[in-house]
Amino acid sequence: MNTQLKPDLLRTKARVEELARSQGLVFDPVIFEMIDYSQMNQIAAYGGFPTRYPHWRFGMEYERLSKSYRYGLSRIYEMVVNTNPVYAYLLTSNTDMDQKLVMAHVYGHADFFKNNIWFSHTNKKMMDEAANHATRIRRYIHAQGLEKVETWIDACLSLEDLIDPHSPFIRRRAAAPAGGDSGDGEGARPLVRRLRSKDYMDSFVNPREYLKEQEQRLQEEMDRKKHFPEHPEKDVLLFLIEHAPLERWQRDVLSIIREEAYYFAPQAQTKIMNEGWASYWHSKLMTERLLTDAEVIDYADHHSGTVSMQPGRLNPYKIGIELFRDIEDRWNRGRFGKEYDECEDFVRKRDWDLDLGQGREMIMKVRQIHNDVTFIDTYLTEEFCRDQKLFTFAHNERSGHNEIQSREFRKVKEQLLFFLTNAGRPFIYVQDANFGNRGELCLWHRYEGHELQRDYAEETLRNLALIWRRPVHVETVLEETPTRLSCDGEKFTQEEVQTQV
Amino acid sequence: MVLKIEQDHGRFRQIVRGRIKKELRRYISRGELIGKQGEKLISIPVPSIDLPNFRFGENQGGVGQGEGDAGTPVDGQGEAGAGQAGDAPGSHLLEVEISLEELARMLGEELELPRIEPRGKRSVVSQRDRYRSVRRTGPESLRHFKRTYRKALRRQLASGTYDPRNPRIVPIREDRLYRSWTETEEPQANAAVIYMMDVSGSMGDEQKEIVRIEAFWIDTWLKSQYKRVETRYIVHDAAAREVDSHTFYHLRESGGTKISSAYELCRRVLEEDYPADEWNLYPFHFSDGDNWGGGDTEVCVKLLQETLLPAVNQFSYGQVESPYGSGQFIKDLDEHFAGVEHLVVSKIDGKEGIVDSIRTFLQKGR
Numbered sequence: 001m002n003t004q005l006k007p008d009l010l011r012t013k014a015r016v017e018e019l020a021r022s023q024g025l026v027f028d029p030v031i032f033e034m035i036d037y038s039q040m041n042q043i044a045a046y047g048g049f050p051t052r053y054p055h056w057r058f059g060m061e062y063e064r065l066s067k068s069y070r071y072g073l074s075r076i077y078e079m080v081v082n083t084n085p086v087y088a089y090l091l092t093s094n095t096d097m098d099q100k101l102v103m104a105h106v107y108g109h110a111d112f113f114k115n116n117i118w119f120s121h122t123n124k125k126m127m128d129e130a131a132n133h134a135t136r137i138r139r140y141i142h143a144q145g146l147e148k149v150e151t152w153i154d155a156c157l158s159l160e161d162l163i164d165p166h167s168p169f170i171r172r173r174a175a176a177p178a179g180g181d182s183g184d185g186e187g188a189r190p191l192v193r194r195l196r197s198k199d200y201m202d203s204f205v206n207p208r209e210y211l212k213e214q215e216q217r218l219q220e221e222m223d224r225k226k227h228f229p230e231h232p233e234k235d236v237l238l239f240l241i242e243h244a245p246l247e248r249w250q251r252d253v254l255s256i257i258r259e260e261a262y263y264f265a266p267q268a269q270t271k272i273m274n275e276g277w278a279s280y281w282h283s284k285l286m287t288e289r290l291l292t293d294a295e296v297i298d299y300a301d302h303h304s305g306t307v308s309m310q311p312g313r314l315n316p317y318k319i320g321i322e323l324f325r326d327i328e329d330r331w332n333r334g335r336f337g338k339e340y341d342e343c344e345d346f347v348r349k350r351d352w353d354l355d356l357g358q359g360r361e362m363i364m365k366v367r368q369i370h371n372d373v374t375f376i377d378t379y380l381t382e383e384f385c386r387d388q389k390l391f392t393f394a395h396n397e398r399s400g401h402n403e404i405q406s407r408e409f410r411k412v413k414e415q416l417l418f419f420l421t422n423a424g425r426p427f428i429y430v431q432d433a434n435f436g437n438r439g440e441l442c443l444w445h446r447y448e449g450h451e452l453q454r455d456y457a458e459e460t461l462r463n464l465a466l467i468w469r470r471p472v473h474v475e476t477v478l479e480e481t482p483t484r485l486s487c488d489g490e491k492f493t494q495e496e497v498q499t500q501v
Numbered sequence: 502m503v504l505k506i507e508q509d510h511g512r513f514r515q516i517v518r519g520r521i522k523k524e525l526r527r528y529i530s531r532g533e534l535i536g537k538q539g540e541k542l543i544s545i546p547v548p549s550i551d552l553p554n555f556r557f558g559e560n561q562g563g564v565g566q567g568e569g570d571a572g573t574p575v576d577g578q579g580e581a582g583a584g585q586a587g588d589a590p591g592s593h594l595l596e597v598e599i600s601l602e603e604l605a606r607m608l609g610e611e612l613e614l615p616r617i618e619p620r621g622k623r624s625v626v627s628q629r630d631r632y633r634s635v636r637r638t639g640p641e642s643l644r645h646f647k648r649t650y651r652k653a654l655r656r657q658l659a660s661g662t663y664d665p666r667n668p669r670i671v672p673i674r675e676d677r678l679y680r681s682w683t684e685t686e687e688p689q690a691n692a693a694v695i696y697m698m699d700v701s702g703s704m705g706d707e708q709k710e711i712v713r714i715e716a717f718w719i720d721t722w723l724k725s726q727y728k729r730v731e732t733r734y735i736v737h738d739a740a741a742r743e744v745d746s747h748t749f750y751h752l753r754e755s756g757g758t759k760i761s762s763a764y765e766l767c768r769r770v771l772e773e774d775y776p777a778d779e780w781n782l783y784p785f786h787f788s789d790g791d792n793w794g795g796g797d798t799e800v801c802v803k804l805l806q807e808t809l810l811p812a813v814n815q816f817s818y819g820q821v822e823s824p825y826g827s828g829q830f831i832k833d834l835d836e837h838f839a840g841v842e843h844l845v846v847s848k849i850d851g852k853e854g855i856v857d858s859i860r861t862f863l864q865k866g867r
Contacts, residue, residue, distance in 0.1 A: 319566070395562060402575050
């Protein structure tokens with residue numbers, strides 16, 4: 001099937017591309033492919049990679065997408081893949097105006113992929129990598145049988161998000177020492193270094209309480225070293241790859257899942273920014289340059305559909321584009337900094353304009369160094385919150401509805417940041433791989449006021465037990481009590497934890 | 502073009518089918534599928550086959566945008582960023598569609614039902630078009646490429662215009678051949694199902710629900726076995742009349758019970774519309790078995806013996822346990838027709854009994 005652009009669309013592409021470049025966007029080459037809706041649904045189900053490994057959950061996603069397309073609930077206009085070159089898929093049934101808009105949108109994404117720092121470690125050859133993964137998994141399926149490999153993939157996928165998206169940027173721990181342990185075996189007593197002193201001065205130079213304190217500290221440190229891992233580790237998948245008793249194919253599948261999870265993580269971290277940025281640019285390019293008179297109405301219709309807000313739902317396109325515009329405006333007019341913040345004259349504040357013209361420069365910088373969490377944290381202002389009519393809502397048990405709770409700036413921001421932090425997922429760490437000195441694995445949920453959903457947590461533990469092959473636990477808080485949920489592979493138990501870590 | 506996703510989609514469907522099959526007995530006795538039925542598809546709520554992961558509980562609230570004061574409901578599933586939409590806690594249901602045919606196949610496998618062997622003569626002949634010949638005119642879409650090529654090659658060889666060093670075959674108008682059909686006659690078996698139900702005062706809502714569930718599964722099964730299945734409904738108390746299916750399941754009458762009235766009407770329906778040599782006939786009768794005294798049972802037996810039983814594939818009687826106890830009729834039938842293979846009776850003790858009763862009715866493969 002021919003997926004290439006027709007000549008007139010090629011011309012459109014050249015024009016959009018040149019325009020985007022002239023506005024200062026920097027991007028890798030973009031390859032557009034024309035496909036029909038069923039292919040679009042397929043590619044979307046595979047997360048953008050038509051070459052992905054076989055698994056039923058992609059089929060489930062495909063069914064969901066085709067159904068909502070068939071019932072007219074949703075329609076995917078475009079799909080962009082973060083690779084070099086950037087692949088972008090266009091729907092054959094789009095109108096020419098749609099295609100123009102979508103292309104402008106795509107160049108926004110392409111620029112974001114290339115410049116945002118959170119994408120600096122993603123594999124730009126993922127298209128090939130995904131195909132390699134698929135080949136390897138197919139080989140395992142042939143060798144081990146479908147059901148066996150599928151069960152394994154299911155288990156790995158249910159731990160998929162237990163990774164540490166920040167780890168490409170920081171070294172969390174020193175590389176393992178080459179020579180093995182430095183020899184402090186069991187039973188060695190900690191030796192506290194004393195300061196040299198004359199005998200009669202000793203009790204003053206090295207007071208006994210101090211020595212005792214130091215000894216205790218050193219002892220604790222040694223105890224912790226005996227602990228394995230030494231510090232709680234967030235990259236649970238890596239820990240399993242390194243330490244779980246796995247066969248070679250199992251380890252390889254697990255590392256494939258982990259690698260793909262790391263590839264997709266920055267997209268989850270920058271959803272608002274990425275979509276906001278692309279929408280900002282399609283809107284700018286379209287309305288300032290690309291639109292013909294005849295297309296205005298269709299454009300307005302399509303654009304407002306994209307950034308429309310439904311009650312009780314935050315549209316990342318909308319919040320993103322508005323925030324970028326707000327930042328641009330603030331830095332154009334100099335509405336930031338101590339003087340502005342402390343100004344109490346409402347009229348003066350409203351008409352504040354220092355004519356700085358730094359807006360464009362600023363948003364270019366913002367798109368480079370932020371992710372959603374820092375973006376919202378830094379630039380969501382009280383004025384913005386008010387102008388955009390943001391609110392928090394909560395479930396009302398009595399009425400059975402979600403109801404607006406508050407419009408207070410601090411609460412809105414807090415709630416928003418909560419949903420963005422760690423992609424709205426609980427923080428889970430490997431705490432102890434030798435739990436109870438029985439070689440059992442204990443995870444730790446860093447409780448911050450929100451409890452785990454119990455049935456899901458239990459099923460996840462069951463999958464973890466399949467990988468660890470020994471009983472597994474997670475320390476968390478259930479019904480406001482510190483609790484250790486356990487699974488021995490079949491049965492679940494729970495007990496209260498006395499000392500919370 | 503076959504999409505690569507088909508394989509994964511197929512696997513997903515297979516997993517779903519596995520789930521349905523595992524839960525089939527529950528589906529059968531609860532009757533939750535009825536009412537979700539379409540022309541060819543039925544949608545089934547299956548426990549979600551999500552991949553589990555560590556996540557926060559439902560109803561975490563979120564951030565939204567729009568008008569309204571505190572307390573304004575903002576349903577339509579609030580979520581922000583990657584929060585999850587919530588429905589009822591703990592129950593994640595996935596609606597999947599499967600074809601009735603597939604459902605019948607699962608039913609057959611689960612209850613180990615034999616396929617029905619339609620009786621020899623009882624089939625009408627239908628005509629079918631089959632593409633198994635060629636002709637010289639036709640639309641280009643039906644052009645038989647291979648035959649056309651062969652004919653052109655033969656012509657060119659014969660006329661000496663074929664050059665082995667430059668083997669170009671150019672067909673002309675006369676070479677072209679098109680696929681064509683012939684009409685074939687195929688026997689086609691049809692079936693008619695007559696549902697009769699006692700709607701006298703002693704049949705309560707629960708009893709009717711049971712009948713409804715049984716009828717649904719019997720329909721599903723018979724439809725998978727015959728090309729065409731016609732269904733008729735008869736209700737009776739002391740008198741009988743024919744009704745549509747909605748009335749059949751919802752009508753509530755009081756009064757006495759005279760079963761013979763239904764059998765008589767059934768006989769008339771069969772006589773008028775379904776001659777026994779063309780149709781496979783399946784009368785089903787559901788009652789609580791509390792027939793009116795005064796010799797009506799004898800009339801029923803006579804009707805069955807003389808007219809109904811000789812005509813039908815199988816006559817089935819289901820006696821539904823009711824709060825007023827269970828009647829005598831099932832024993833009477835048993836007594837009179839001991840050893841008659843194509844009269845099947847079954848006692849249904851409640852919803853749990855539905856599965857066994859369906860098996861009793863359908864396991865003979867008539």
